[in-house]
Amino acid sequence: MNPNPVVAIAGATGAVGVEMIRCLEERNFPVKELKLLASARSAGKTMKFRGKDIVVEELTEASFKGVDIAFFSAGGGISRKFAQAVKEAGAVMIDNSSAYRMDPNVPLVIPEINPEAALHHNGIIANPNCSTIIAITPLWPIHKVNRVKRLVAATYQAASGAGAAAMEELEQATRAFLSGEPFEQKIIPHPYPFNVFSHNSNVDPETGYNEEELKMVKETKKIFGDDNIRVTATCVRVPVLRAHSEALDFECENPITPKEVRDILAKAPGVKIVDDVSANYFPMPKDASGKDDILVGRIRQDISDPSGRSIAMFVAGDQLLKGAALNAVQIGELLVR
Amino acid sequence: MNPNPVVAIAGATGAVGVEMIRCLEERNFPVKELKLLASARSAGKTMKFRGKDIVVEELTEASFKGVDIAFFSAGGGISRKFAQAVKEAGAVMIDNSSAYRMDPNVPLVIPEINPEAALHHNGIIANPNCSTIIAITPLWPIHKVNRVKRLVAATYQAASGAGAAAMEELEQATRAFLSGEPFEQKIIPHPYPFNVFSHNSNVDPETGYNEEELKMVKETKKIFGDDNIRVTATCVRVPVLRAHSEALDFECENPITPKEVRDILAKAPGVKIVDDVSANYFPMPKDASGKDDILVGRIRQDISDPSGRSIAMFVAGDQLLKGAALNAVQIGELLVR
Incomplete structure (x- = not known):
C-alpha cells in the first residue's frame, strides 16, 4: 500500500x-x-x-x-x-x-x-456493525484471558445509526411533541420523542431476531475467530442522538472477579473505565459522544450466577466514531x- | 374488611x-x-x-x-x-x-x-417496586408451568419513577436543550434530554448493584415464594415520560418454546401480547402509557442457549398504573x- x-x-x-x-x-x-x-x-x-x-x-x-x-x-x-x-x-x-x-x-x-x-x-x-464494535471491543481483552462463552446484550441505540436525517428528525419530532403540534416522521417508523422501540431492522420470522441482533450474534464469532461464542441481543432504539449504550452480561469459561475485569480493561486499548460507585457516575451516551474510547462501568459480579463465572457491565460508545x-x-x- | x-x-x-x-x-x-x-x-x-x-x-x-x-x-x-x-x-x-x-x-x-x-x-x-411488577407479572404464568430458574433483565425506565416533578423536569430540560439554552436540573442528577444513565439509586459498594436492581432481585423471590429464583438486572433511566420497558432473558427448568410462552401469556391476566413480526410492531412505552396491561413481545428462543431452556422477550408497562x-x-x- x-x-x-x-x-x-x-x-x-x-x-x-x-x-x-x-x-x-x-x-x-x-x-x-x-x-x-x-x-x-x-x-x-x-x-x-x-x-x-x-x-x-x-x-x-x-x-x-x-x-x-x-x-x-x-x-x-x-x-x-x-x-x-x-x-x-x-x-x-x-x-x-x-x-x-x-x-x-x-x-x-x-x-x-x-x-x-x-x-x-x-x-x-x-x-x-456499530453495536457489535461497542459491545466486543471491551470484551476481547477479557476473552483473551478467560474465554467468554456467552454474552447476553441489551442495547440502547441512538438515532445516528439511521443517519443524519434520523438525528434531525428526532430533534424536530421532539420539538413538535413539546409544542403539542403534529409531526409526521419520515425516517423512523415509530414515534420517537420520549419513546423507545425494538430496533427497526427486519425481524427474521424463523428465529424472531432482528437483523441488528443477528449482526451482533454472527459478527462476534467472525471477529473473535471463535465459532463457539454464543451471543444473544435485544436491540432497542432510544431517543438519544449519537452514542449507543449496552447492558452486557457475559459468562466466562472460568470464575472471574470484577477486579480482574477492571485490571484487564485498565490496560486495554480503545476502552476507558468510568465506574464511580460513590458518585453514581457511570457510562452515559452524553459523555461518550464525540469520544474515541468506549466507556465501561457498572462492572460487577453477576449475582444470578453462583459459579462466579459471570460479569455484568454497562458500556457507551460513539456510534459515529468507534462504531x-x-x-x-x-x-x-x-x-x- | x-x-x-x-x-x-x-x-x-x-x-x-x-x-x-x-x-x-x-x-x-x-x-x-x-x-x-x-x-x-x-x-x-x-x-x-x-x-x-x-x-x-x-x-x-x-x-x-x-x-x-x-x-x-x-x-x-x-x-x-x-x-x-x-x-x-x-x-x-x-x-x-x-x-x-x-x-x-x-x-x-x-x-x-x-x-x-x-x-x-x-x-x-x-x-x-414498579420494575419488579412489570418484569414478573408476565413471568409468573410461565413460572407456574415451567419453573424460571434465572432472569437477566435490562430496564428502560421512565421519568415517572422519580415523580411528577421529574417528568416535568424532563420536558423542561429537553425544551431548553432544543433551544440551546442552559437548564439546571434539580431532580434528576444526570443530563436527561437525549441521554440515558444508570438508575440514580444508591449503588451497594459490596455487590455493585444499585437499590433498584436489588429490589428486583429480592422482591421477585418473595412474591414468587421461591428463594431459588436467581435474578440479575441492569436498571437504566431513559428519556421517556411514564412507562418502563424491559429486555428479559430467562432460563426455565425444562426446554420451552416461544409458542408455549405465547399460549401461556395469551390466557394470562394483566398481560397483552404485542408481537407483530411482519409489521415490526412490538411493545413500546408510548403504547403502554395509560394502559392497565403489561405489553409483551419479541418472544423468541434465546439462540445463545442451545439447551432450548431460555426465552428472550421485551415488555412495557405503565409505571404509574400497573407499576x-x-x-x-x-x-x-x-x-x-
Missing part, C-alpha cells in the same frame, strides 16, 4: 462520512489527495479538509481512478454496485455497510481485536502503516 | 396519588368516603373524585380516624412515620414505598401472582372482595 495514499470517501456528506473526514484530519492520516464522493444530489457542495475546500463529486464508476483507499458509507447497495470499479482501479474498499461483512473472503476488522486480518484482504475490508468512522480510519491506518 | 370502606390516599397530589384516584374511579372501587392527604404545602387544594371536589387535607397522625384502607405513596419515610397511626386507627395500609417490602411480617403482593398473601397481613401490605397505583388499588380490591 502506498504510504501516502489517495483516499476517497463514498457517502462523504452523510453522518459517518463527515466523521470520517474529521478522523482523517485529527489522526493525521497520510492523505496525498482526498476525493469526496456522494450522490448527484450532493455533488457540487464543498466540504473542508485540512483548511481547504473540497468539492463533492458525484460517485460514479470512474471515481476511483488513482485512488488507493476508498472508504464507503453509503449503504450496502452502493457498496455492492461499486465494488468491482474499486477493485479494477486497484484500490482497497473499507466498507462500513453490512454488504460484505459475513463474506468469508472479506476480513471483518476491529483493529484492537484482529488487526492481522486486515492484511489478508482481496480488495475489500468490512467495518463491523463507524473511527474504526474504518483505524483499518486504513493498518494498511498504510 | 368493610365492603364499603372509607379510603385515604396519603400522597394524593403526587404522580402516583393522582393515578390512584383515577383507578378508584374507573374500577368502581366501593368508596364510602375518600380522604385525600398530602403535605401542608398541598393542603387546601381541591381534586375531583366522581364529579365532586375533595379538599386535600394535611397528613397528620389524626388523619386516619374512621379510615378502613390507607393507600400510601409519599416515600418510605412518610410510610414509616405514620404506620403506627394507621394501625391504631384500625386501618390497613397499602404502601407503595419500599419501607416494608422486605419485612417478613408484611405481604408483598401482585394480585395476578400471590393474591392470597394479601389476606394474611398485620395492618400493612406492600406494593412492589404503582393500579396494583395498589387491585390489592385494595382483594381486601373488600
Whole structure:
C-alpha cells in the first residue's frame, strides 16, 4: 500500500462520512489527495479538509481512478454496485455497510481485536456493525484471558445509526411533541420523542431476531475467530442522538472477579473505565459522544450466577466514531502503516 | 374488611396519588368516603373524585380516624412515620414505598401472582417496586408451568419513577436543550434530554448493584415464594415520560418454546401480547402509557442457549398504573372482595 495514499470517501456528506473526514484530519492520516464522493444530489457542495475546500463529486464508476483507499458509507447497495470499479482501479474498499461483512473472503476488522486480518484482504475490508464494535471491543481483552462463552446484550441505540436525517428528525419530532403540534416522521417508523422501540431492522420470522441482533450474534464469532461464542441481543432504539449504550452480561469459561475485569480493561486499548460507585457516575451516551474510547462501568459480579463465572457491565460508545468512522480510519491506518 | 370502606390516599397530589384516584374511579372501587392527604404545602387544594371536589387535607397522625384502607405513596419515610397511626386507627395500609417490602411480617403482593398473601397481613401490605411488577407479572404464568430458574433483565425506565416533578423536569430540560439554552436540573442528577444513565439509586459498594436492581432481585423471590429464583438486572433511566420497558432473558427448568410462552401469556391476566413480526410492531412505552396491561413481545428462543431452556422477550408497562397505583388499588380490591 502506498504510504501516502489517495483516499476517497463514498457517502462523504452523510453522518459517518463527515466523521470520517474529521478522523482523517485529527489522526493525521497520510492523505496525498482526498476525493469526496456522494450522490448527484450532493455533488457540487464543498466540504473542508485540512483548511481547504473540497468539492463533492458525484460517485460514479470512474471515481476511483488513482485512488488507493476508498472508504464507503453509503449503504450496502452502493457498496455492492461499486465494488468491482474499486477493485479494477486497484484500490482497497473499507466498507462500513453490512454488504460484505459475513463474506468469508472479506476480513471483518476491529483493529484492537484482529488487526492481522486486515492484511489478508482481496480488495475489500468490512467495518463491523456499530453495536457489535461497542459491545466486543471491551470484551476481547477479557476473552483473551478467560474465554467468554456467552454474552447476553441489551442495547440502547441512538438515532445516528439511521443517519443524519434520523438525528434531525428526532430533534424536530421532539420539538413538535413539546409544542403539542403534529409531526409526521419520515425516517423512523415509530414515534420517537420520549419513546423507545425494538430496533427497526427486519425481524427474521424463523428465529424472531432482528437483523441488528443477528449482526451482533454472527459478527462476534467472525471477529473473535471463535465459532463457539454464543451471543444473544435485544436491540432497542432510544431517543438519544449519537452514542449507543449496552447492558452486557457475559459468562466466562472460568470464575472471574470484577477486579480482574477492571485490571484487564485498565490496560486495554480503545476502552476507558468510568465506574464511580460513590458518585453514581457511570457510562452515559452524553459523555461518550464525540469520544474515541468506549466507556465501561457498572462492572460487577453477576449475582444470578453462583459459579462466579459471570460479569455484568454497562458500556457507551460513539456510534459515529468507534462504531463507524473511527474504526474504518483505524483499518486504513493498518494498511498504510 | 368493610365492603364499603372509607379510603385515604396519603400522597394524593403526587404522580402516583393522582393515578390512584383515577383507578378508584374507573374500577368502581366501593368508596364510602375518600380522604385525600398530602403535605401542608398541598393542603387546601381541591381534586375531583366522581364529579365532586375533595379538599386535600394535611397528613397528620389524626388523619386516619374512621379510615378502613390507607393507600400510601409519599416515600418510605412518610410510610414509616405514620404506620403506627394507621394501625391504631384500625386501618390497613397499602404502601407503595419500599419501607416494608422486605419485612417478613408484611405481604408483598401482585394480585395476578400471590393474591392470597394479601389476606394474611398485620395492618400493612406492600406494593412492589414498579420494575419488579412489570418484569414478573408476565413471568409468573410461565413460572407456574415451567419453573424460571434465572432472569437477566435490562430496564428502560421512565421519568415517572422519580415523580411528577421529574417528568416535568424532563420536558423542561429537553425544551431548553432544543433551544440551546442552559437548564439546571434539580431532580434528576444526570443530563436527561437525549441521554440515558444508570438508575440514580444508591449503588451497594459490596455487590455493585444499585437499590433498584436489588429490589428486583429480592422482591421477585418473595412474591414468587421461591428463594431459588436467581435474578440479575441492569436498571437504566431513559428519556421517556411514564412507562418502563424491559429486555428479559430467562432460563426455565425444562426446554420451552416461544409458542408455549405465547399460549401461556395469551390466557394470562394483566398481560397483552404485542408481537407483530411482519409489521415490526412490538411493545413500546408510548403504547403502554395509560394502559392497565403489561405489553409483551419479541418472544423468541434465546439462540445463545442451545439447551432450548431460555426465552428472550421485551415488555412495557405503565409505571404509574400497573407499576404503582393500579396494583395498589387491585390489592385494595382483594381486601373488600
